[in-house]
Amino acid sequence: MGSLRVALLGLLVAVPVAAQSSQFGVRGLGLLQRPISVRATGTGGSFGLFDPESALNPASIGLVSFLNANFQTVQGWRRSENPAGAASARDNRYPGVFVAGPIGGTRLSMSVSASGFTDRNFVLGSRDTLILRGVPVEAFDTLSSQGGLSDLRAAVAWRQSRAVQWGLALHLITGSNRIESRREFADSSYVGATERFTYSFLGFGASAGVMVRLGRSVTLGGMVRTDDRLRTERDSLAIGSIALPVTVSGGARFQLGDRLMLAGSALYRNWSVANSDLLGQGGTGSVNSTEVSAGLEFLTDPRRAFNRPIRLGLRRATLPFPLRPGDKTTETAVSLGTAFRFLADRAGFDFALQRVWRKGGTGFEETATLLTLGITVRQP
Amino acid sequence: MTRVRALVMLLALGVAGACQEELAAPTECPELCPGLSLIIRDTTLLANQDQDSSFTGYVGAQEMSALLISDGINAGEARAFATYPKRPDSVTVGGSTLPLTVDSVALTVNLLARDSTLGGLKLFLHRIAPDRDTTVTLADVDAMLTPATLIDSVVISDTLKRGTIRLVLPANKLDLLIGAGSDSGRLGIGYRIKAAEPTGIRIGSLFSVSGGPLLIAYGRVAVIDTALQRQTLTVPAEKANYVIEVPAVSGNDRLVVGGKLGTRSILRFTIPPAVRDSATIIRATLELTPAVPIRGLRNDPAALQVRGVLVDLGAKSPVLANLSVTTPSRANDTAVQEVEVLSIVSAWLGKDNSVPTVLLMGIAPEGGSFGRPEFFSSRSGTGAPGLRITYALPSRPGHP
Numbered sequence: 001m002g003s004l005r006v007a008l009l010g011l012l013v014a015v016p017v018a019a020q021s022s023q024f025g026v027r028g029l030g031l032l033q034r035p036i037s038v039r040a041t042g043t044g045g046s047f048g049l050f051d052p053e054s055a056l057n058p059a060s061i062g063l064v065s066f067l068n069a070n071f072q073t074v075q076g077w078r079r080s081e082n083p084a085g086a087a088s089a090r091d092n093r094y095p096g097v098f099v100a101g102p103i104g105g106t107r108l109s110m111s112v113s114a115s116g117f118t119d120r121n122f123v124l125g126s127r128d129t130l131i132l133r134g135v136p137v138e139a140f141d142t143l144s145s146q147g148g149l150s151d152l153r154a155a156v157a158w159r160q161s162r163a164v165q166w167g168l169a170l171h172l173i174t175g176s177n178r179i180e181s182r183r184e185f186a187d188s189s190y191v192g193a194t195e196r197f198t199y200s201f202l203g204f205g206a207s208a209g210v211m212v213r214l215g216r217s218v219t220l221g222g223m224v225r226t227d228d229r230l231r232t233e234r235d236s237l238a239i240g241s242i243a244l245p246v247t248v249s250g251g252a253r254f255q256l257g258d259r260l261m262l263a264g265s266a267l268y269r270n271w272s273v274a275n276s277d278l279l280g281q282g283g284t285g286s287v288n289s290t291e292v293s294a295g296l297e298f299l300t301d302p303r304r305a306f307n308r309p310i311r312l313g314l315r316r317a318t319l320p321f322p323l324r325p326g327d328k329t330t331e332t333a334v335s336l337g338t339a340f341r342f343l344a345d346r347a348g349f350d351f352a353l354q355r356v357w358r359k360g361g362t363g364f365e366e367t368a369t370l371l372t373l374g375i376t377v378r379q380p
Numbered sequence: 381m382t383r384v385r386a387l388v389m390l391l392a393l394g395v396a397g398a399c400q401e402e403l404a405a406p407t408e409c410p411e412l413c414p415g416l417s418l419i420i421r422d423t424t425l426l427a428n429q430d431q432d433s434s435f436t437g438y439v440g441a442q443e444m445s446a447l448l449i450s451d452g453i454n455a456g457e458a459r460a461f462a463t464y465p466k467r468p469d470s471v472t473v474g475g476s477t478l479p480l481t482v483d484s485v486a487l488t489v490n491l492l493a494r495d496s497t498l499g500g501l502k503l504f505l506h507r508i509a510p511d512r513d514t515t516v517t518l519a520d521v522d523a524m525l526t527p528a529t530l531i532d533s534v535v536i537s538d539t540l541k542r543g544t545i546r547l548v549l550p551a552n553k554l555d556l557l558i559g560a561g562s563d564s565g566r567l568g569i570g571y572r573i574k575a576a577e578p579t580g581i582r583i584g585s586l587f588s589v590s591g592g593p594l595l596i597a598y599g600r601v602a603v604i605d606t607a608l609q610r611q612t613l614t615v616p617a618e619k620a621n622y623v624i625e626v627p628a629v630s631g632n633d634r635l636v637v638g639g640k641l642g643t644r645s646i647l648r649f650t651i652p653p654a655v656r657d658s659a660t661i662i663r664a665t666l667e668l669t670p671a672v673p674i675r676g677l678r679n680d681p682a683a684l685q686v687r688g689v690l691v692d693l694g695a696k697s698p699v700l701a702n703l704s705v706t707t708p709s710r711a712n713d714t715a716v717q718e719v720e721v722l723s724i725v726s727a728w729l730g731k732d733n734s735v736p737t738v739l740l741m742g743i744a745p746e747g748g749s750f751g752r753p754e755f756f757s758s759r760s761g762t763g764a765p766g767l768r769i770t771y772a773l774p775s776r777p778g779h780p
Binding site: 132141199278 | 413414415417418420422660662663720722768770772774775776777778779780
């Protein structure tokens with residue numbers, strides 16, 4: 001119980017807090033985040049539907065037999081290029097906290113988690129020439145956003161049998177974008193000006209999922225999620241709402257011998273439902289997004305499955321918020337990962353290293369290297 | 381060992397995570413930015429009609445920070461005068477009071493400012509009746525500055541911009557310092573200046589940091605120790621003042637600042653609610669149109685000082701000491717005078733701000749400068765005072 005209390009306290013501060021993440025997070029609600037564990041990240045996300053430490057499929061916690069909590073942090077190194085130039089930056093995020101455990105005496109398990117829903121940290125710089133009092137004056141503009149949306153989830157799963165688990169979850173989507181727009185002038189006769197305000201968001205959702213094991217080696221998983229409209233405020237003034245998509249995902253996992261597991265999954269969101277709302281608020285709209293991933297996990301020691309495994313993955317996705325209307329934005333990633341367990345497997349670290357390529361429109365490219373660390377504690 | 385390795389890796393990751401850079405990604409706006417940058421606007425607000433006026437009397441008649449002496453400039457004719465108390469006839473040497481036999485006297489003044497481009501200045505010192513009060517006129521003083529009262533003149537070095545001007549009178553000229561018996565030993569000195577062209581100087585007053593006029597008597601006392609025989613006696617002037625006859629202000633539609641008694645002008649503006657509530661002013665310039673070429677001494681610019689006020693009480697409005705700006709006001713300039721008043725105007729903004737939208741103008745040093753500009757007012761047909769503000773309005777960028 002003490003462990004659970006500490007973990008719940010952690011949920012309250014688990015929001016995106018870092019600096020610029022991606023130029024592709026400027027539009028819409030930002031760069032989509034994935035509610036998956038470090039283990040699933042190491043496999044390109046392909047294990048997310050089956051992973052008891054991921055918040056994607058509520059049924060995946062059905063086989064949890066211990067109370068466990070995990071926390072993850074991501075360090076990123078990124079280089080962005082666009083027609084105006086190039087820039088490099090690094091950032092740090094804390095994308096998730098997850099706690100799950102069985103409900104004693106029942107076939108139920110429950111979990112609470114906080115994970116990133118979107119990340120909208122960016123700093124954009126541009127220059128312009130204005131005619132002030134009849135004289136050309138060079139102006140330097142900086143637009144920055146800090147924040148994003150978090151997905152707080154409470155889930156319960158029912159273990160119908162060792163082969164079939166069902167899950168239900170409620171979601172609270174909340175967060176803010178702290179916007180700062182600054183304009184400085186080359187002519188020192190003019191002082192700079194800054195405006196600051198905050199966009200706040202609130203929405204609710206629900207998801208359901210299932211995991212079915214077929215025979216000894218095949219497990220199928222699927223989930224569906226629907227969210228209410230996301231209410232938007234600017235400095236406490238309601239300015240509208242944004243429709244959120246229905247999410248559908250399905251996948252399969254294959255156990256090949258004692259040491260090797262393969263998985264593949266696909267995910268679809270009809271983000272186009274938000275298009276008119278985003279256009280109405282001055283944005284560039286949204287398009288439906290898809291994600292496919294495949295990966296494997298090789299166990300170096302089958303008796304200790306979570307100690308020193310080798311994880312590999314590949315992911316390809318389209319992003320829902322184009323930089324310009326009509327642009328198609330894609331994200332491709334390769335990943336690898338491993339883990340270490342100690343204290344009789346009661347604690348451990350998971351690592352995932354990703355190389356990500358993003359492209360959108362003409363001349364917009366980005367490469368990023370993301371190192372994710374997860375800390376897991378479990379109470380037998 | 382496994383635990384130690386994991387701990388080291390965690391520490392390394394934590395150090396890496398602690399370092400963050402926030403570098404701006406270049407972009408092309410407005411095409412690729414989520415919203416526009418701050419919107420820049422520029423407008424000129426005229427001073428409120430009939431709510432601007434000039435007031436005088438901010439400097440006491442004896443409290444000016446400099447004494448003015450001029451000859452022929454457009455800022456007015458000025459003469460200075462000083463009164464020395466009766467000079468003691470003895471000094472204290474080694475605890476004994478001994479009579480001083482004076483063999484020479486130096487009369488000094490401290491030069492504060494001049495037109496350094498004009499050479500050949502000559503300062504004339506006249507013996508005049510002491511105790512000229514503040515009601516004295518230029519004609520009264522000029523009537524006393526005759527060849528008969530001339531003590532001597534001193535040529536001001538062309539290289540001297542600030543410092544002491546000294547006139548030394550040897551023993552055979554000391555009689556020139558002796559006045560009428562009714563003066564009771566007191567000494568009145570009148571000062572005027574001459575040069576090849578109209579010009580003026582400013583010299584230290586009793587309120588100047590550098591000090592006012594001095595009389596220094598050099599003499600001997602009868603003591604055996606030859607090192608103590610030579611003594612000096614310094615006598616500061618007990619009164620020092622000046623009289624200036626300035627050209628009359630033409631018309632009641634003028635705003636005047638400066639002058640001997642410290643004339644100030646007050647301006648009131650109305651800031652539009654949209655600017656007051658939402659804008660950030662990035663530049664604010666007070667524009668004043670001279671009604672006549674600015675009166676003053678060439679190459680000795682006065683400082684046109686503009687201040688905000690705490691409460692609008694008209695002439696007696698208390699000024700905000702921390703909201704003050706100055707700009708040079710050059711003699712004979714006819715161009716619109718521009719004073720950057722952003723620091724003052726910025727304090728006016730905000731929806732419930734009670735700071736008065738008032739500007740109080742004056743000249744520094746007040747009462748001790750030739751600068752005396754006359755500007756058109758809100759009652760003038762053209763050239764009314766204006767406040768040109770360039771401001772930024774929020775654009776609410778960053779929308780989803």
